[in-house]
Amino acid sequence: EADIYQTPRYLVIGTGKKITLECSQTMGHDKMYWYQQDPGMELHLIHYSYGVNSTEKGDLSSESTVSRIRTEHFPLTLESARPSHTSQYLCASSGSGGASYEQYFGPGTRLTVT
Amino acid sequence: GQQLNQSPQSMFIQEGEDVSMNCTSSSIFNTWLWYKQDPGEGPVLLIALYKAGELTSNGRLTAQFGITRKDSFLNISASIPSDVGIYFCAGELPRAGAQKLVFGQGTRLTINP
Numbered sequence: 001e002a003d004i005y006q007t008p009r010y011l012v013i014g015t016g017k018k019i020t021l022e023c024s025q026t027m028g029h030d031k032m033y034w035y036q037q038d039p040g041m042e043l044h045l046i047h048y049s050y051g052v053n054s055t056e057k058g059d060l061s062s063e064s065t066v067s068r069i070r071t072e073h074f075p076l077t078l079e080s081a082r083p084s085h086t087s088q089y090l091c092a093s094s095g096s097g098g099a100s101y102e103q104y105f106g107p108g109t110r111l112t113v114t
Numbered sequence: 115g116q117q118l119n120q121s122p123q124s125m126f127i128q129e130g131e132d133v134s135m136n137c138t139s140s141s142i143f144n145t146w147l148w149y150k151q152d153p154g155e156g157p158v159l160l161i162a163l164y165k166a167g168e169l170t171s172n173g174r175l176t177a178q179f180g181i182t183r184k185d186s187f188l189n190i191s192a193s194i195p196s197d198v199g200i201y202f203c204a205g206e207l208p209r210a211g212a213q214k215l216v217f218g219q220g221t222r223l224t225i226n227p
Contacts (some may be wrong), residue, residue, distance in 0.1 A: 006156075013119075015198070031213060033214075040200060040220065040222065041158070041203070041219070041220070042202070042217045042218060042219045042220060043216060043217040044217075045215070048214060050213075058214070059214075090156050090157070092156075094213070099162070100146065100213055101144075101145045101147065101148075101162070101206045101213060101215065102159055102162050102202075103159070103215060105156030105157050105158070106156050107154075107155050107156050108155065109155045110154070112197065
């Protein structure tokens with residue numbers, strides 16, 4: 001059972017607000033990922049990290065930013081939320097070695113920007 | 115970017131029926147993964163495949179890594195109500211150091227009792 005947590009689970013916020021979505025994992029995984037997913041649609045990678053102080057942009061352009069100061073923590077920040085940011089945001093992590101491609105997901109944060 | 119073509123997009127079946135879905139790509143993949151996502155939750159890993167031709171089972175689920183490395187299928191036998199959800203395939207491209215996954219569009223499974 002994967003131990004990866006996301007808070008908040010649901011967030012409704014007004015346009016222009018700054019928000020931070022939290023993601024933490026207790027598995028000691030070095031790699032972490034953020035995906036954006038519209039309901040029932042495919043997942044799009046927006047950020048990933050190979051370890052502390054490593055962050056890269058994913059395949060889908062996003063106005064969000066991430067940081068990786070601690071191995072277990074990978075928060076995502078939106079400086080000024082807009083309605084176009086409304087979506088589900090999923091955090092995932094994976095370890096090293098032979099199973100390094102097996103990504104384990106958190107429950108997601110459903111963001112609604114009004 | 116690279117795309118995985120997953121089919122069918124949706125399935126409506128009777129409880130007890132077997133289910134089959136697949137993913138294809140024009141690119142070669144090193145790894146194939148199958149996930150299930152329930153409404154409002156994150157995807158849960160069902161099966162991981164690492165070798166061309168590999169056939170792996172997890173209970174009533176069976177998945178295969180195609181010989182050409184460009185496709186994979188997932189079978190569910192004797193479906194039950196808790197199988198309802200969206201199934202995603204994901205593949206890892208052979209780019210050194212990437213360790214990123216590409217996801218299919220999903221297969222939405224609905225079961226009529």
